[in-house]
Every structure is written in structure tokens, then in C-alpha cells.
Amino acid sequence: MGMILAAPSERVPIEPGLIKVWFQFVPREGWLPYDTEGLWATRLSRDTARVANVPFLQDGVAEGDVVRFITDDDGLHWACERVEASGNCTIRVLPVPDGPLGRSAQAVRERLAAFGLGGESFSSELSLIAFTVPADADLGQIRTLLTRGQMDGWWHFEESCITDAWRSA
Structure with missing residues (x-):
């Protein structure tokens, strides 16, 4: 995995009980040099969560969307797909x-x-x-x-x- 982004606003959960769901993407030419972004999310099931903050880098997802994730051996939750759009x-x-x-x-x-x-x-x-x-x-x-x-x-x-x-x- 590449550099993990944790912008200042993302370092502390915005509300208790949230998990961090990580997104991996190809960095854009001439843009910020990151290939991952972590978003706070409310866990809904073993492998789904509702995104609880707005993404700076990850395209195709909005606050309120539900994503499916897998958890790796280090305990990091990696987004696989958006399973429910919020309309936001x-x-x-x-x-x-x-x-x-x-x-x-x-x-x-x-x-x-x-x-x-x-x-x-x-x-x-x-x-x-x-x-x-x-x-x-x-x-x-x-x-x-x-x-x-x-x-x-x-x-x-x-x-x-x-x-x-x-x-x-």
C-alpha cells in the first residue's frame, strides 16, 4: 500500500464508535501524491459501513453512502464497493x-x-x-x-x- 492520508480533520473521530474505512486509488497526475484516503464511517454490519465525512481525494463516494469493506490482517478496513448511494x-x-x-x-x-x-x-x-x-x-x-x-x-x-x-x- 502507498502513503496513508490522515488529514488533520481526520485524525480524531468526529463522533465515538466510528471506524476508519480506507479507499485506495490511482493518484492523479499533478495533484496530491496520495493513493489512499481514510474516511470515518458508522459500522452497519460485519462488512458494511455508512460514510460519516466528506472525501477530499476519493471520487465516486459521498457522505452518507454505504460501502462494503474487507478487513486485512493489520485490522485496516479497505473499501471494496459502494453498495448504497445516499443521494448526496x-x-x-x-x-x-x-x-x-x-x-x-x-x-x-x-x-x-x-x-x-x-x-x-x-x-x-x-x-x-x-x-x-x-x-x-x-x-x-x-x-x-x-x-x-x-x-x-x-x-x-x-x-x-x-x-x-x-x-x-
């Missing part, structure tokens, strides 16, 4: 350093605050914010704001895990 989306936003918001993760959060999105910042050095967009959020308005912000040079954003509802909003 994962959107990542990176402010443009020389744009109107500078490197401020807080300024990004303030722009999206009206939508009540939950999210986490990667670190003080990298102001990447991963947001959970709930299935019942105003997807059209959120997409419009994200697109406008990108066109106006505020940020770059990527759709890491989206739904048909997001696509058609």
Missing part, C-alpha cells in the same frame, strides 16, 4: 490564490453559507474545501453559484460524486 453529492472547491477570495477557505464557505452545506477544509496550507451537498438542497442554485464563481475567478471546483438530480438541475 461531493463537490470540491479550491480558491484561486490570486483571485478575489485569495487563498481563503473561509471566504469560500461564506459564499456558500446560504445553502447550509457541510464540509471540511484540507489544511491551512492547502485551502481545498470538500462539501457535502445534500440530496434535498437547491442543486440548481448551488451549481449556478459554483459555475459563476469559477467564471469570475473565485475558485475552481470539481464534481467528485454527483447524482442524476445534480446533472439535471
